[in-house]
Amino acid sequence: MGQTPIPENSVVVGVDGTERDREVVRWAAGAALRRGVGLHAIFAQEAMATAYAPLGLGLDAPLVTQAGEEVDEGAPVRESVEEILAELPEAPPLTFSAPWGTGSQTLLEADGVAQMIVVGTARKHGLTRFLLGSTSLTVAMHASCPVVVVGPDGVPESQGRLVVGVDGSRDSSKALHFAMDAASRWGHKVVALATWNMAVVDGYVVTEPESEEWKRTVADMEARVAEVVEEVRSGDERIREVEVEIDVQHGRPLTALVAASQTADLVIVGSRGRGGVRGALLGSVSQGVLAEAHCPVAVITH
Incomplete structure (x- = not known):
């Protein structure tokens, strides 16, 4: 599952398996439908990648338990994305990958392939009025394709x-x-x-x-x-x-x-x-x- 290629010209959305995915995925699905392209969801298996980094495993290497079974937490997240799309009157075709790496790293790997990258963010109080989440800010800073950030206020009712x-x-x-x-x-x-x-x-x-x-x-x-x-x-x-x-x-x-x-x-x-x-x-x-x-x-x- 982790190595599913990103279809060219798709709308790519970053998901993290939380309730915040709902509005981010819905917005990205609408964008994909309007553009007549597929939706590709990326779930970065960041925690496991970070934990195993000192062992010298590359981001493309599967992580295994002591019993020799591959560790892949992406399946429940894919199911969650599919459930969100099933609630929509119409949904674009979905592909999914769960690569090892940080959220920003895995999303930026879609740059040059995706028509657009969509990511959610949660604001945090800090030294400035608000600080963006590191993933959304990093992707917006470095991607060459359009990046849409869906904030914690979500998607408002359409104003036209x-x-x-x-x-x-x-x-x-x-x-x-x-x-x-x-x-x-x-x-x-x-x-x-x-x-x-x-x-x-x-x-x-x-x-x-x-x-x-x-x-x-x-x-x-x-x-x-x-x-x-x-x-x-x-x-x-x-x-x-x-x-x-x-x-x-x-x-x-x-x-x-x-x-x-x-x-x-x-x-x-x-x-x-x-x-x-x-x-x-x-x-x-x-x-x-x-x-x-x-x-x-x-x-x-x-």
Whole structure:
């Protein structure tokens, strides 16, 4: 069971055998159905792999008991995933593997094969307001395919809107394309959210919300976002009919995106990472949205 290959272009979901799997698997199954692909669930047998690591056994080696029987805790987890899918009106075809290794390691091995990786997380209080679980953060930081993180708030009732942060960067253009592509599959609209903090018009800092300078600043930003939307739309025939609402707000992008997540089905952010694929670091906004959003978050890397 542990060595089942990951089907190419599948949606990959990380499971851990806990109740949290329910909403993560359901979200991933919906994504697989919308994309017309299979669902591959990965259960990392982390505890046993860690325990046997000092013995020099590789991650591909089966672990055995003293009686010579292979140790594999994946079967009950697979059954649990199958039960979750059986509750759905329609479910994608399922494949399953239970490799030895850490959660992040085994999920990242799917990178380059999967269309998307879906993982759950539990937030913990710490030195910052929230700290993401190590698996979800590591996968979001290092995967080259889109990663969707389903937080402890779970999956909210559908609001018919996907929110994407747009700032004019290449990362945000890729995030916008992902959002519009997803919206075309869901039949939802996209909210392209842009923020500004300080602007200077005719030599003066804009401070009055109802002033002409304020209105001009917002209008200029709306026009720039509209240009990006049309540029992304023109490159893909399938997304040309997707409804896009442009929302320009004064303030911090993190604050605006977290607030918008309260009435969104999904928030999409570009990674703004630096370095190579395996050495990328998420930008502060992406990390903050992952930690604080009230709905699932998709991270789109460059």
